[in-house]
Amino acid sequence: MNAFFAFINSSVGKKILMSLTGIFLCTFLVEHLAGNLLLLKKDGGEAFDAYAHFMGGNPIVRTLEIGLFAIILIHIINGTFIWFSNRRARDKRYASYKLEENTTFQSRMMAVSASLVFVFLVVHLAKFWVPARILGEQNLSSLVYATFRQTFFVVFYLVALVVLSYHLRHGFQSAFQTLGWKTKRYGGLIEFIAVLFWLVIPIGFAIIPLYIYFYGGSAVAMMR
Numbered sequence: 001m002n003a004f005f006a007f008i009n010s011s012v013g014k015k016i017l018m019s020l021t022g023i024f025l026c027t028f029l030v031e032h033l034a035g036n037l038l039l040l041k042k043d044g045g046e047a048f049d050a051y052a053h054f055m056g057g058n059p060i061v062r063t064l065e066i067g068l069f070a071i072i073l074i075h076i077i078n079g080t081f082i083w084f085s086n087r088r089a090r091d092k093r094y095a096s097y098k099l100e101e102n103t104t105f106q107s108r109m110m111a112v113s114a115s116l117v118f119v120f121l122v123v124h125l126a127k128f129w130v131p132a133r134i135l136g137e138q139n140l141s142s143l144v145y146a147t148f149r150q151t152f153f154v155v156f157y158l159v160a161l162v163v164l165s166y167h168l169r170h171g172f173q174s175a176f177q178t179l180g181w182k183t184k185r186y187g188g189l190i191e192f193i194a195v196l197f198w199l200v201i202p203i204g205f206a207i208i209p210l211y212i213y214f215y216g217g218s219a220v221a222m223m224r
């Protein structure tokens, strides 16, 4: 156990933890997008509400949800530690050459994008998760349709998804480097999977507010 904590405390251990928690969070995005795409079904939001009801009432899903929040927290706290220890290490070095400047810019942008994704998550959870899981909202689809008929929220979600896409793109790059997955043999496949995550999934999410904004979401849910 001590050896495990010593490893997690080392700089390589922290980077591996960052990569593994990041990859886990990406798998959540796949499930989350699949469920949310039910909002596009023209059935008055019935399929989405049934899915949300199942997710909210199933004890296994609720336990996994606690795990998900724990992993989000670990990812944030560990990332903050890495950022500060990198900065401290950089401050100690005097020589500044191009590579160093590039690395500094990349890691600064990762910290900025991470902070913006965090702000998005807080707003997002307050908007949907609190009503669904804490306040017992039954017509979650109506709440989502009502939200995405407002220009402010559509723009907010689109900007957040661009930032998320940036964060995933560079996060994947550094995760592959850390885990040593960029081999000649599997490089192409790994690159393909990365594109699915940083490009296809954010586009999939973006379709939801855009579709609801321009086509009104489900006509039946609008009348509720």
Ligand code: HEM
Pocket (backbone or CB within 6 Å): 032, 036, 052, 055, 065, 068, 124, 125, 128, 129, 132, 140, 144, 157, 164, 205, 206, 208, 209
């Ligand atoms: C337009 C796209 C999105 C819609 C319509 C949406 C909708 C929802 C809804 C209705 C909930 C609360 C109930 C439930 O879990 O089903 C929720 C929870 C959540 N969302 Fe989203 N979401 C979107 C995008 C995102 C993105 C891009 C992220 C991550 C960056 C995200 C992260 C979460 C998390 C962590 C939860 C709480 C965990 C959970 O209950 O499953 N969502 N979302």
